[in-house]
Amino acid sequence: SLYLHHSTLLAVRGVTKLGDTIPLYGLSWSSRAPDVAAFGSTGYLRAVSHGRVDVTATSGSLSTTRSIQVAGTLHNRPVTSSEVWSLAGSPHVVDSVLIVGGDPVATLTVEPGVSVFFRDGAELNVGAVGEGRVIADGDAAAIRFEHEDVLAEPGAWSGIQFSGPSESVLANVTVRGCGAPASGLWPYAACVATRTTDGRASPSLLLRDVTVSAAVGFGLVVEPRSRLVSGSTRLSVDGVDGYPGIFPAAELARFPYGGTFTGATSPYLLLFGDTISDDVEWKNPGLPWLLAGDLVVYGASDPVLTMSPGLHVLFDYPANIVVGHEGPGTLLMGDVGRARIVLADGYFSGGWGWGGIHLGPQASASSMANVEMAGCGIGFRQGCVTVTGGGTSEPSLHMQDVHIEGAFAYGVSVTGGGRFAPGSSNLSVEGAGLAPLRVSLGAVSGIPSGSYTGNATDAVVAHWDWDDLLEGNHLWVDHGVPYVLDGGLAIEHDSHPVLTLDAGVSLLFGPGGGLFVGRLGPGTLRAIGTAVDPVVFGSSLQAPAPGVWTGISIEALAGASTLLEHVAVEYAGVPWRTPEPGAAVVFHVDLGAAFRSSTVRWSMACGVFRGGGGPWSTDFTDSVHGNAFVGNGGPDQCDG
Numbered sequence: 001s002l003y004l005h006h007s008t009l010l011a012v013r014g015v016t017k018l019g020d021t022i023p024l025y026g027l028s029w030s031s032r033a034p035d036v037a038a039f040g041s042t043g044y045l046r047a048v049s050h051g052r053v054d055v056t057a058t059s060g061s062l063s064t065t066r067s068i069q070v071a072g073t074l075h076n077r078p079v080t081s082s083e084v085w086s087l088a089g090s091p092h093v094v095d096s097v098l099i100v101g102g103d104p105v106a107t108l109t110v111e112p113g114v115s116v117f118f119r120d121g122a123e124l125n126v127g128a129v130g131e132g133r134v135i136a137d138g139d140a141a142a143i144r145f146e147h148e149d150v151l152a153e154p155g156a157w158s159g160i161q162f163s164g165p166s167e168s169v170l171a172n173v174t175v176r177g178c179g180a181p182a183s184g185l186w187p188y189a190a191c192v193a194t195r196t197t198d199g200r201a202s203p204s205l206l207l208r209d210v211t212v213s214a215a216v217g218f219g220l221v222v223e224p225r226s227r228l229v230s231g232s233t234r235l236s237v238d239g240v241d242g243y244p245g246i247f248p249a250a251e252l253a254r255f256p257y258g259g260t261f262t263g264a265t266s267p268y269l270l271l272f273g274d275t276i277s278d279d280v281e282w283k284n285p286g287l288p289w290l291l292a293g294d295l296v297v298y299g300a301s302d303p304v305l306t307m308s309p310g311l312h313v314l315f316d317y318p319a320n321i322v323v324g325h326e327g328p329g330t331l332l333m334g335d336v337g338r339a340r341i342v343l344a345d346g347y348f349s350g351g352w353g354w355g356g357i358h359l360g361p362q363a364s365a366s367s368m369a370n371v372e373m374a375g376c377g378i379g380f381r382q383g384c385v386t387v388t389g390g391g392t393s394e395p396s397l398h399m400q401d402v403h404i405e406g407a408f409a410y411g412v413s414v415t416g417g418g419r420f421a422p423g424s425s426n427l428s429v430e431g432a433g434l435a436p437l438r439v440s441l442g443a444v445s446g447i448p449s450g451s452y453t454g455n456a457t458d459a460v461v462a463h464w465d466w467d468d469l470l471e472g473n474h475l476w477v478d479h480g481v482p483y484v485l486d487g488g489l490a491i492e493h494d495s496h497p498v499l500t501l502d503a504g505v506s507l508l509f510g511p512g513g514g515l516f517v518g519r520l521g522p523g524t525l526r527a528i529g530t531a532v533d534p535v536v537f538g539s540s541l542q543a544p545a546p547g548v549w550t551g552i553s554i555e556a557l558a559g560a561s562t563l564l565e566h567v568a569v570e571y572a573g574v575p576w577r578t579p580e581p582g583a584a585v586v587f588h589v590d591l592g593a594a595f596r597s598s599t600v601r602w603s604m605a606c607g608v609f610r611g612g613g614g615p616w617s618t619d620f621t622d623s624v625h626g627n628a629f630v631g632n633g634g635p636d637q638c639d640g
Helices: 249-254 441-446
Strands: 002-004 028-032 037-039 046-047 053-057 061-077 083-085 091-094 097-100 106-110 115-117 123-126 132-137 141-146 158-161 167-176 189-194 203-214 216-222 233-238 241-248 271-274 280-282 288-297 306-307 312-315 322-323 330-333 341-345 358-360 366-373 385-387 397-404 411-415 423-432 435-440 460-463 475-478 484-485 490-491 498-501 508-509 514-517 524-528 535-539 552-553 564-566 567-572 585-586 599-601 605-609 628-630 637-639
Touching: 028 037, 037 053, 037 484, 097 132, 115 123, 123 132, 158 167, 167 189, 189 203, 203 216, 216 233, 233 241, 241 249, 249 271, 249 280, 271 490, 280 411, 322 330, 330 358, 366 385, 385 397, 385 605, 411 423, 411 441, 423 435, 435 441, 441 460, 484 490, 484 535, 490 524, 514 524, 567 585, 585 628
Parallel strands: 002 061, 061 091, 083 106, 091 115, 097 123, 106 132, 115 141, 123 158, 132 167, 141 167, 158 189, 167 203, 189 216, 203 233, 216 241, 241 271, 271 288, 280 306, 288 312, 288 322, 306 330, 312 341, 322 358, 330 366, 341 366, 358 385, 366 397, 385 411, 397 423, 411 435, 435 460, 460 484, 475 498, 484 508, 490 514, 498 524, 508 535, 514 552, 524 564, 535 567, 552 585, 567 599, 585 605, 599 628, 605 637
Antiparallel strands: 028 053, 037 046, 053 061
């Protein structure tokens, strides 16, 4: 048999009845149906239409006739104008690299039910030269693209490659056995691929009910700037020796969900880092995603990235998800009570970790629910989750049922006006390389309930931030770990902030740090512990000495309701204002018995200092106030 357009050189041998070979002289060939197959001047028989033809070889008085079927179609010349590969001409055979492209655009239409066979190393290259497109709509009957030899090894032919500005369609199509290294026109081993070429518009591809199987390399490659068409659905990749696919992250909006991905030796769907400027729902396709590069979410329309329950995303070093840094953007992640989202260190990172989830100053109200993160927090942001405001912006993040493990620095960092949204709860951080939380002073009161132990330093770092000083009313509660004040604490603002410290709270200050109430503006401190759970003010050093930090200073603009009751003040007393002596607790305003049932331990100098002259209404050493002074370097009470 012959394929249409195929040329072949026939051979004949003369033999006697006894099987002896006899020479043939003056051999000639003829075709009884030259409209089906005809001999050329070089002696080759070329198939020119489908059908059956009798060909005769004649040598002198000897002749023989054979019947040859012309079925199927061989394609070995570029498709430079539109043509149809018909069912009647099936199977269609691609002999080598077949270019589809012309001016104007060359459209190759593959009819339903057609089989397209490829020989070793062959490929269909669409739009690399000129403009080309393929319409293979097999909705009425499936279309097959596969090797000519059903026993060929996977990767025996290259695949289908798209480039240029046109839109192609693959619907109800099976692509099998491909993935051989492509021609120099294409850098990937992939069964189906779209290519972006500098200086040219990018291709787009509609995929509907497409199955790629027995492949090598990638099942599907969509390069950055090339696009899938909306309505793409049900891509399946089975048995690929490599990855099922790689896509730009922006194509999550058009990803052909609904299919299956099985049998890959590298069972991940790869994502190029990309910018998302429209609403996208990122779904669970049934296997993990692997993000290589930053996924950035922002745009004039405030795009929303929705990460659906059950997602499993691996991050290559040093990938991040960044929302609302360069413009408005929103992140909605997970749902309480549904399948957990898992975000973890990627396959290629080699244990170097990944960045994290970062909300910037222009992020709209966002949420994380039922999420597990691991191996994150590398990079300058220093947090697995960061919420960073700026100026008057206060981006907020609602966190519920979130667990972070193995952060390289902090588990969560909320600074510069960022906020935990009201109602956040059940956040847990363990194994952090620095501390579980770093939170600017104005955001501390919103810290979710949860667990913050098992880290290098079990503490909440309460961060002094000029963009986020205390305003309004704040309640700091005991989260089972101390607060470490990395830059001191000032309760002073025109809004007259009131800071209430709940029983069991510990505030630890670094060297030279201190707590100031009502110094440059009105403010009130209410630290009210119990005999069993006092509020503790102390040093953040592992082995502190008296006078490591300055102490608590109640200044002239302190509110009348300021109260220190059942508190312990330790290792303070370094002088900070001459000529006053150092003291653990300093009063520059007479508020009565504002220090009671409390203890001063290991002050460098005085226990309590009453400044600004007198007379004073309260003697804090009077037993009626129940204060204790232990191991201090100076008098229990000093005046000046």
